[in-house]
Amino acid sequence: MDEIRKILEASQLPGGLVSSELLPLVYDELRALAAKRLADESVGQTLQATALVHEAWLSVAGNDERIWTNRGHFFGAAALAMRHILVDRARAKGSQKRGGNPALLQLESLDIADVSVDERVLMVDEMMTRLEQDDPDSVRVITLKFFGGLTNKEIAMMDGVTERTIERHWAFARTKLFRMIHQETGEGFQG
Amino acid sequence: MNSQIDRLLFEAASSITSQEDRQAFLDFACQGDKALRDLIQELLELEGGAKEFFELEPTMENPAPVAGDEDSGIGARIGHYRLIDRLGAGGCGVVYLAEQQEPMKRKVALKIIRLGMDTESVIARFSMERESLALMDHPNIARVLDAGTTASGRPYFVMELVDGEKITDYCDRKRLGLSQRLELFIQVCEAIQHAHQKGVIHRDIKPSNVLVRDHDGRPVPKIIDFGIAKATSGGVEGEATFTRADQFLGTPAYMSPEQADGSGDIDTRSDIYSLGAMLCELLTGHPPFAHKDFKDRGVEQIRGMLREQETGVPSARLKAVGGEEMTSIAERRAVDPQRLPAELAGDLDWIVMKAIEKDRRRRYETANGLAMDVQRYLDEEPVLARPPSRRYLFSKLVRRNRVLFAASGVALFGLLAGLGVSTWLFFLEKDARQQQSRLRAEAEHARSMAEEARANEARMHQRAKAADVVTQAAVFVRYKEMDEADKLLSGLRADLIPASLEASNTLVAVANSNLAKGRWKEAADRFHALIHVLTSVDMKDTDANSREWLPAATAISEWGEPWQYEDFRRLAIRRFATSSNPIVAEHLLKVTLLQPADQETLKAIAPLAGVIEASLVGPNREKDDHLVAWRQFVLALLAYRQGDLETAAEWARLSSAATGNQPRTAASRVILAMIDLKQGRADDARQVLEKVHEEVRHWEAGPFQIESSYRISWSNWGVARILLREAEGMPGATEEKPPEEE
Numbered sequence: 001m002d003e004i005r006k007i008l009e010a011s012q013l014p015g016g017l018v019s020s021e022l023l024p025l026v027y028d029e030l031r032a033l034a035a036k037r038l039a040d041e042s043v044g045q046t047l048q049a050t051a052l053v054h055e056a057w058l059s060v061a062g063n064d065e066r067i068w069t070n071r072g073h074f075f076g077a078a079a080l081a082m083r084h085i086l087v088d089r090a091r092a093k094g095s096q097k098r099g100g101n102p103a104l105l106q107l108e109s110l111d112i113a114d115v116s117v118d119e120r121v122l123m124v125d126e127m128m129t130r131l132e133q134d135d136p137d138s139v140r141v142i143t144l145k146f147f148g149g150l151t152n153k154e155i156a157m158m159d160g161v162t163e164r165t166i167e168r169h170w171a172f173a174r175t176k177l178f179r180m181i182h183q184e185t186g187e188g189f190q191g
Numbered sequence: 192m193n194s195q196i197d198r199l200l201f202e203a204a205s206s207i208t209s210q211e212d213r214q215a216f217l218d219f220a221c222q223g224d225k226a227l228r229d230l231i232q233e234l235l236e237l238e239g240g241a242k243e244f245f246e247l248e249p250t251m252e253n254p255a256p257v258a259g260d261e262d263s264g265i266g267a268r269i270g271h272y273r274l275i276d277r278l279g280a281g282g283c284g285v286v287y288l289a290e291q292q293e294p295m296k297r298k299v300a301l302k303i304i305r306l307g308m309d310t311e312s313v314i315a316r317f318s319m320e321r322e323s324l325a326l327m328d329h330p331n332i333a334r335v336l337d338a339g340t341t342a343s344g345r346p347y348f349v350m351e352l353v354d355g356e357k358i359t360d361y362c363d364r365k366r367l368g369l370s371q372r373l374e375l376f377i378q379v380c381e382a383i384q385h386a387h388q389k390g391v392i393h394r395d396i397k398p399s400n401v402l403v404r405d406h407d408g409r410p411v412p413k414i415i416d417f418g419i420a421k422a423t424s425g426g427v428e429g430e431a432t433f434t435r436a437d438q439f440l441g442t443p444a445y446m447s448p449e450q451a452d453g454s455g456d457i458d459t460r461s462d463i464y465s466l467g468a469m470l471c472e473l474l475t476g477h478p479p480f481a482h483k484d485f486k487d488r489g490v491e492q493i494r495g496m497l498r499e500q501e502t503g504v505p506s507a508r509l510k511a512v513g514g515e516e517m518t519s520i521a522e523r524r525a526v527d528p529q530r531l532p533a534e535l536a537g538d539l540d541w542i543v544m545k546a547i548e549k550d551r552r553r554r555y556e557t558a559n560g561l562a563m564d565v566q567r568y569l570d571e572e573p574v575l576a577r578p579p580s581r582r583y584l585f586s587k588l589v590r591r592n593r594v595l596f597a598a599s600g601v602a603l604f605g606l607l608a609g610l611g612v613s614t615w616l617f618f619l620e621k622d623a624r625q626q627q628s629r630l631r632a633e634a635e636h637a638r639s640m641a642e643e644a645r646a647n648e649a650r651m652h653q654r655a656k657a658a659d660v661v662t663q664a665a666v667f668v669r670y671k672e673m674d675e676a677d678k679l680l681s682g683l684r685a686d687l688i689p690a691s692l693e694a695s696n697t698l699v700a701v702a703n704s705n706l707a708k709g710r711w712k713e714a715a716d717r718f719h720a721l722i723h724v725l726t727s728v729d730m731k732d733t734d735a736n737s738r739e740w741l742p743a744a745t746a747i748s749e750w751g752e753p754w755q756y757e758d759f760r761r762l763a764i765r766r767f768a769t770s771s772n773p774i775v776a777e778h779l780l781k782v783t784l785l786q787p788a789d790q791e792t793l794k795a796i797a798p799l800a801g802v803i804e805a806s807l808v809g810p811n812r813e814k815d816d817h818l819v820a821w822r823q824f825v826l827a828l829l830a831y832r833q834g835d836l837e838t839a840a841e842w843a844r845l846s847s848a849a850t851g852n853q854p855r856t857a858a859s860r861v862i863l864a865m866i867d868l869k870q871g872r873a874d875d876a877r878q879v880l881e882k883v884h885e886e887v888r889h890w891e892a893g894p895f896q897i898e899s900s901y902r903i904s905w906s907n908w909g910v911a912r913i914l915l916r917e918a919e920g921m922p923g924a925t926e927e928k929p930p931e932e933e
Binding site: 028031032034035036038047048049050052082086089092117120121134135137138145146147149168169171172174175176177178179181182 | 194197198201202205206233234237238240241242244245247248249250251265267277285342
């Protein structure tokens with residue numbers, strides 16, 4: 001926690017870039033927090049990823065003004081970390097269901113309307129990986145919105161653009177990604 | 192596909208609500224590019240579905256208790272362990288409080304290594320180290336109990352649970368003064384010494400790996416993570432400290448330059464460096480290089496810093512800090528800020544500097560040596576570590592003697608033994624085909640290991656004690672307390688004395704002091720011990736090493752036990768009989784032939800005659816009359832011992848004709864006399880022997896000098912006297928008188 005604060009205090013990175021030293025720390029922090037929250041709840045309870053990120057943020061920053069200015073940096077790292085955490089969890093659970101065989105999801109055989117949250121996460125992750133090369137900006141927006149749970153306003157402040165810009169970009173990015181899933185899973189789905 | 196254009200078109204089109212206008216816009220914008228138009232059209236149609244799809248936020252579920260193998264959720268099970276709570280995160284992983292279920296129920300610490308490490312090789316490296324880790328049994332070392340792989344493929348380690356706080360935090364919180372900190376530090380050194388003797392190097396000693404807690408009102412340190420740094424180092428030894436992205440794992444603030452260099456050539460002295468860096472922080476609040484010094488620097492820059500940049504002595508660096516920070520550093524040590532630098536200046540400065548020498552040969556040789564020096568400081572005794580002016584003298588001695596420091600003799604021995612065994616076990620491990628015989632072998636091995644370990648420990652203990660004694664004696668010698676030094680050394684077994692420059696210098700000094708005081712027997716004993724030191728250090732084939740031999744051989748032959756001379760002769764031959772250096776050859780022949788030798792000995796040293804003869808002929812022949820005469824002398828002596836009297840006489844005549852060294856000439860003449868005796872010219876022989884006898888008596892009558900004003904060593908006279916006694920004992924050497932009873 002202190003280490004995260006230290007890095008944030010010192011961070012002068014332009015909006016959007018995540019320093020490599022921050023990421024693993026935030027990753028551990030989030031995992032621990034998630035594990036703790038889940039342990040408190042009874043079986044079957046769910047924990048929203050975005051709520052988790054915000055809670056982690058509050059526990060790191062408290063009321064510290066100096067750090068608040070670097071909020072974006074933290075959320076950027078947290079969104080990336082959440083993506084890893086959620087994908088790891090979904091994979092582990094999926095492999096259990098398939099009798100310990102961690103084979104990749106068979107996208108063709110899925111009905112999008114009927115997919116579980118975990119399968120959804122795996123699909124999004126898979127498509128984001130494919131999209132990364134071609135359109136990294138969209139992948140970033142998806143990371144921040146879907147995994148990080150940031151509001152348009154928060155991202156707009158980080159990037160120094162208007163909220164409206166972020167909203168439109170998000171609409172494009174998610175549609176583009178959805179199209180890829182749609183193509184993979186065939187025609188069995190009703191938009 | 193240009194995603195920028197796609198995006199612009201999509202955003203623009205989707206903001207147009209009228210279907211008609213939207214189609215018109217797309218017709219215009221796509222300009223007949225049908226694929227593009229179709230794409231945008233499709234995206235627009237999917238927009239609603241996408242919104243819905245992403246509306247469901249990703250969530251995490253509470254894992255069902257039986258799910259079991261989610262690796263780092265609290266409550267999850269990993270192997271025999273159930274995770275209870277998260278204790279903290281370190282450089283390479285997260286540590287959990289866990290409960291072991293079987294074979295017994297107990298709480299342990301479980302460390303899961305961060306993703307991105309090659310699990311298989313981490314586990315393999317750990318298995319190799321396992322056996323030596325198991326040998327460590329020390330109250331200040333946390334045991335590593337187990338290792339394995341989580342369901343998601345991350346390596347984990349299970350350690351004895353240690354309840355305590357980081358040593359630096361503990362000291363600050365308790366406001367421990369300098370001497371309390373030093374006492375705590377000594378305990379840490381002793382634990383590290385134990386590990387080194389078992390062949391385990393920590394490789395990651397730093398404050399956060401030394402946890403302290405109170406036990407009966409006394410602080411007790413415990414060192415954690417033994418064996419883990421090694422297991423998690425890169426695949427090749429050389430990549431030890433770097434991740435694939437070529438970034439340092441953890442902080443280089445406590446890392447020795449050789450470890451940072453990634454050369455892979457790491458020994459126990461790397462841990463000494465880390466101990467020194469930690470001591471620096473305990474004393475001054477900062478390690479030699481502060482964490483901020485490494486900020487924004489690349490790996491190569493950091494390596495360069497550790498290799499070359501001088502840190503300055505701790506007291507001076509503390510003064511440079513100054514101001515408020517200095518005040519708070521001093522307060523945490525219950526010291527007046529004005530006085531803190533002065534308290535550190537001098538001995539403590541030099542102890543730290545010696546421990547963090549960039550050249551590991553100049554560091555303390557063992558953790559024990561470091562601890563002892565700190566203890567000396569606490570006892571207000573003079574410390575070994577000294578400022579450069581004195582070290583300069585020391586290094587001159589090194590150059591003069593060319594006796595290299597043994598690579599921390601004691602610990603290295605343990606290290607090699609440990610590695611050999613664990614490598615063997617590793618291969619054993621691999622051989623799954625013969626499971627049965629493997630198990631049997633392991634059981635037998637475990638038994639013999641335990642026995643060996645006990646014997647080993649006793650031996651190590653003796654060696655460590657001997658090393659301590661030698662170090663203390665060295666201190667006495669420096670302060671000219673020769674009798675005290677001699678007293679300490681007198682109780683040591685020669686074969687236990689560490690092979691170090693310190694030991695050899697100390698022994699020479701003490702032996703000479705005994706000679707000067709006429710304590711011949713004691714001198715012989717010290718010289719005997721010296722030979723063990725000189726011949727067991729791995730050295731180049733230089734005469735600087737063999738130079739001490741003649742006085743040693745003479746003293747041992749004159750005043751030592753017969754077995755001591757035999758022992759000496761055996762060691763000397765084993766070490767140098769294959770030398771091609773004519774000076775070494777001359778020394779060796781001289782010292783091994785002082786007394787009659789058996790056929791085996793003569794055979795072993797015979798090749799050296801060739802080396803010497805070759806040095807006396809040809810264009811490159813030796814021109815120094817003094818050296819030539821000595822070589823002629825030893826050739827005469829060898830031929831005489833071999834029974835080749837003609838050759839012996841030839842060389843002895845040449846040697847006895849040379850001037851400039853009275854005892855050498857005398858000794859050569861004794862050889863001629865002995866030949867005369869054997870060939871029946873007793874009268875000639877007696878005449879010569881009487882004359883030499885007189886010369887020797889004359890020398891004896893004078894005050895004993897290690898070296899005379901003509902730069903002739905006492906041992907040259909010793910050689911003449913030993914040979915003279917031999918000759919006088921031969922039949923016909925003394926006229927008609929029957930030998931007197933002694």
